[in-house]
Amino acid sequence: MSNQPMQRGQQWLEELLHLSSLPTRVEATDIDDSQDDKPSYWLTIDQTQLTSAHIQTLIGPEGTVLDAIQYLANSILNLGQGEELQASYTVELDGYRLRRQEELRAMATDAAEQVRQTGQEFEMKSLSSAERRQVHTFLKECDDLETESRGQEPDRRLVVRLRSQNGS
Numbered sequence: 001m002s003n004q005p006m007q008r009g010q011q012w013l014e015e016l017l018h019l020s021s022l023p024t025r026v027e028a029t030d031i032d033d034s035q036d037d038k039p040s041y042w043l044t045i046d047q048t049q050l051t052s053a054h055i056q057t058l059i060g061p062e063g064t065v066l067d068a069i070q071y072l073a074n075s076i077l078n079l080g081q082g083e084e085l086q087a088s089y090t091v092e093l094d095g096y097r098l099r100r101q102e103e104l105r106a107m108a109t110d111a112a113e114q115v116r117q118t119g120q121e122f123e124m125k126s127l128s129s130a131e132r133r134q135v136h137t138f139l140k141e142c143d144d145l146e147t148e149s150r151g152q153e154p155d156r157r158l159v160v161r162l163r164s165q166n167g168s
Contacts, residue, residue, distance in 0.1 A: 005087035006030060006041045009077055013043050013091065016069070022058070024049045031090070040088040043073065047094050055094050063100060066091055067128045090130075104131055108138040111160045112145055121161035123150075132158045 010028035017024055025046040030039065047055055059066050070091040078086045090097060104127075111122045124135065135158055136147050146163045149156055 003030065005039060005077065005081075005085055009041055009043050009073060009087065009089050012077055013045070013069070013073060016072075017045065022050065022054055038083075038086045038088055040090070042090045042092055042097075044092040058093055059096050062126075063096060063128070066093060066096060067130065070130065100131070101134065104134050105138055108135045108160075111135075112139060112142055115145060115160050115162060119162060121159050124158040124160065125155075127158055129153075129156070132156070 006028045010026045013026045014024075017026070027044045027046060029042045029044065031042050032040075045058065050058075057065065058069070060068070070089060073089040073091060077089060092098070107124060111124055114120075115122050124132075127135065132149055136149075139145055139147050139160060144163055145160055147161075148159050150159050151157050
């Protein structure tokens with residue numbers, strides 16, 4: 001029963017790809033990232049049967065298509081599920097998420113250094129909600145910094161600033 005959400009995610013994504021005339025396999029992996037209280041799974045699309053055009057289309061400009069597929073997976077697969085069957089899904093293709101994760105980590109580190117040097121808050125633009133969540137998580141360990149999201153989609157930004165000493 002414990003890997004039911006993982007199998008559901010794998011089957012859902014394979015069906016979506018099949019309906020898109022991209023018959024390929026999906027490998028589901030259980031990720032222990034404990035940032036959430038719900039289990040987290042990576043759904044990795046097997047690219048061996050895909051052309052480079054298929055891969056580019058599925059990732060989309062700046063990962064927008066992959067983000068949309070991931071958003072659909074998280075919305076649809078958790079809809080109407082009891083708390084014990086809720087899960088978080090990350091959709092990966094061609095190492096895009098891992099590369100982007102490293103870029104985000106570097107951006108978060110740069111933002112933190114800039115805020116510490118200048119004392120001014122720093123705005124990070126053009127991040128998806130999932131990417132903002134990752135940066136929040138990266139910077140959570142910094143006792144001297146705090147982060148918040150500001151603005152409305154699609155122009156929502158992540159703000160990094162020094163943590164105020166007086167709690168305001």
